[in-house]
Each structure stands twice: as structure tokens, then as C-alpha cells.
Amino acid sequence: MTAVRANRDDVMRILGTVMDPEVPVLSVVELGIVRHVAVSDAGVKITITPTYSGCPAMRTMEQDMREALVAEGIGDVTFETVYAPAWTSDWIPAAAREKLRRFGIAPPGPAEQGGLIALARRPASVACPYCGSTNTERRSEFGSTACKAIHFCNACRQPFDEFKAF
Amino acid sequence: MTTLPPDVAAPRETPLGAPIVEFVLRLGDDRLVLGHRLSEWCGHAPVLEEDIALANVALDLIGQGAAMLALAGKLEGRGRDEDALAYLRDEREFRNCLLVEQPNGDFAVTIVRQFLFDAWSVLYLDALARCPHAELAALAARALKEDTYHLRHSSQWMLRLGDGTPESHERAQRALDALWRFTGELFEADAVDAAVAKQGIAVDREAIRARWNDIVSDVARRATLTPPDEPHMASGGRTGRHSEHLGHLLAEMQIVARSHPGAGW
Numbered sequence: 001m002t003a004v005r006a007n008r009d010d011v012m013r014i015l016g017t018v019m020d021p022e023v024p025v026l027s028v029v030e031l032g033i034v035r036h037v038a039v040s041d042a043g044v045k046i047t048i049t050p051t052y053s054g055c056p057a058m059r060t061m062e063q064d065m066r067e068a069l070v071a072e073g074i075g076d077v078t079f080e081t082v083y084a085p086a087w088t089s090d091w092i093p094a095a096a097r098e099k100l101r102r103f104g105i106a107p108p109g110p111a112e113q114g115g116l117i118a119l120a121r122r123p124a125s126v127a128c129p130y131c132g133s134t135n136t137e138r139r140s141e142f143g144s145t146a147c148k149a150i151h152f153c154n155a156c157r158q159p160f161d162e163f164k165a166f
Numbered sequence: 167m168t169t170l171p172p173d174v175a176a177p178r179e180t181p182l183g184a185p186i187v188e189f190v191l192r193l194g195d196d197r198l199v200l201g202h203r204l205s206e207w208c209g210h211a212p213v214l215e216e217d218i219a220l221a222n223v224a225l226d227l228i229g230q231g232a233a234m235l236a237l238a239g240k241l242e243g244r245g246r247d248e249d250a251l252a253y254l255r256d257e258r259e260f261r262n263c264l265l266v267e268q269p270n271g272d273f274a275v276t277i278v279r280q281f282l283f284d285a286w287s288v289l290y291l292d293a294l295a296r297c298p299h300a301e302l303a304a305l306a307a308r309a310l311k312e313d314t315y316h317l318r319h320s321s322q323w324m325l326r327l328g329d330g331t332p333e334s335h336e337r338a339q340r341a342l343d344a345l346w347r348f349t350g351e352l353f354e355a356d357a358v359d360a361a362v363a364k365q366g367i368a369v370d371r372e373a374i375r376a377r378w379n380d381i382v383s384d385v386a387r388r389a390t391l392t393p394p395d396e397p398h399m400a401s402g403g404r405t406g407r408h409s410e411h412l413g414h415l416l417a418e419m420q421i422v423a424r425s426h427p428g429a430g431w
Binding site for chain 2: 052053054055056082083084085086087139140141142143144146150164166
């Protein structure tokens, strides 16, 4: 394959166009799974940290990243998976959180640090992404994908997803 | 007395491998088997949200199991990947604890089994996340976050079932009584554990048992359930001696991979 000598900025720009297939307003970069990009004569090496163990979209995202780079002539791509530090929703930047909210998904609050059990404490209610009310209730801690929980807004009577704080 | 032919009479456990490999297999097999059990609920749970919840927990556990079995295969160095370990081992080669292979039963059995496991798992993973084996610690740290989330879910269901209707209470208590004898195994330590402890992977079982007892008694009390006074504990899973249920589970889990070796899509 004819090697195009890409620079790191090009690679990051291209990866910024690769969307999470299940949350299509977030790019893989905004999602925080792209931890490191190294460009050398040997090609491009992308270090990724997967989100949930049970997320079936991880492999798709890797494939989508590869295809997007190939489409721009960057073919020598290798991926390395690194598990530590573990992925956290805290890595999603503020601008991307606003994109989530506009898409109808309540963005994640700060992830809980340490402490094993918080059984009795009720988590703070999550603001409705449609009307902003905090008069909402959690319907289920698990939603349509590993990264979401289901809530209901008592003010505007809408069910909505929350991107879990994790 | 009837004399059995030697191949039948001889113990059929497969010999234990290198301690670190055995140690990681035990960890991975727990998750693979419990994940498969939970996946059996898919399309059958009492309400849609729970169907989705159990499937999500199943996916997390199977994902954790896959990563742990991949590590076990790498440490073993015989070229077996996570698929080979999951699909091409026989019952006696599985190292999961007996608790996770117990059948789903009714929803109460599934929730009690999950709660007893989750409460143990978060403590065990918390210890492993601080061990000096970098790859193992990383997998444990990640799984710990997920299992903490699972524990919150299973704990809340313990409260709803135990402190719910007379029927849900009775079923939850019955499940607790039936599954209790599989909890002793979670705190056993054998030669494998002693060997990996020498490499710094030391998990203080008695400390974990004490904290587990605290969590379980606290939730049980609030759920108006009573842990049974059961002196007899079942054991054997860690060395491949399983209850009759694992073979049936594996038959279903492995049939496609074994019927179509090497198939891909």
C-alpha cells in the first residue's frame, strides 16, 4: 500500500469524524476511548481503552476507525488495547456532553470515586434533557446499551436515556 | 462390592496447571459461566427493564470473562485463546465456583445468586486491583467498576423481593436457603492461592469473608430475610468437580463452536 506520511493532527482529525455507532453524536475521540496516537515510519499506532466489558460496539469502532483512515490513504494502522487506567465517563469533554443533551441523552454526572457500596443513598435525580426539570425518576439502571440508564421525566412526561456516570 | 474398571474409578479431574494460570482461569470461568446463565433470561425476564438489565449484566460478565481467559491463555503459553478455553474445554476442566453454575430457577433464585456473587466479587476484585501483576490488576480494576454497579442492582432487588409481597418474600428466602451452601467455596484458599501469594497476588480470604458477611447481613436484615444456619458447605468447583448442572450449560454454550470448528462470520 502506498504509504501516506500522515501527521498526528491528520489522524486525530479523521478519528474525530468516526462516530460511536450507538451514540452517533459522539466521536470515538470525544468518547475518550482513543488514549494515544503515535505516528512513525512504521505507521500509525492507536492506543484505545475500551468502555464497558460488555460493549459490543468496541470492535465496530475499531473497524470504523481503520476504514476512515484507509479512506484517506492511511493504511498502516495498528491498535493496542490498554485496560489501565479504566475508562471513565469523566473523560467526555464538556462540549460533547452538550451534544449528548441536545440529542436527548442526559449527560453523565461525575463518576463515583472509590467506595464499594452506596446502597441506602439515592443517587441525585438526573435533569431531563428535553425540559431541564430535575423532577425525574430512574426507571432502570440498565438501558438499550451498556452505557445508558433509563429515566422518566415527571414534568414533561417523557422517558429519556442517561449516559451513565461511570 | 463391585470393582469399577480403572478408567471409571480413577478421579477424573484434570491435573491443575501452573498456579497463575489456574488462578486466572478460576476468575474468568466464574464470569463466563454466570454470564451465560444470565443470558438464558434473555426474552424471559418478568419485565422488559429486567430483561435488558440481566442481558447487560450478562454482557459485562462475558466480556470480563473473555479478557480474563485471554490472559490465562497467554500465561499458559500453549496457544489457546479465549475462544478455545471457553468452547473447547470439558466440564472437568472448568474452574468456576459451584454458585455460578446453579440453574436460574425463578427470578428470586437468579437475584439471590447474583447478589451473593456480586457482594463477594467486588471485595475480591478490589483486592486483586491492588496486586502487583499489572495485567491482572488492570482487568480487576475495570471489572470492579462494573460489578459495583451490578451489586447496586442486585441489592435493590433483594430489598424489593424480600421486603415485598408474602410470595416474593417466601421465594427470596427459599432461594437464600438453597444457595447458601455454595457460598463457603468463595472463601476457600488452596495450594494455587498459596503459590500465587508467593508472587504477591495475595487475597486475604478471611478479611473478605468478614466484609462479605457484613454486606450480606445488612442487606438481608433490611430485606427481612434470614441467612440460614447451614453448617454444610459444598465444594469442588475450583478443581473441576462440578454439580450436574454445568455439563448441561456447557452443552448449550459450546455446541455451535464444536459443531462448526473454526467457523467465523
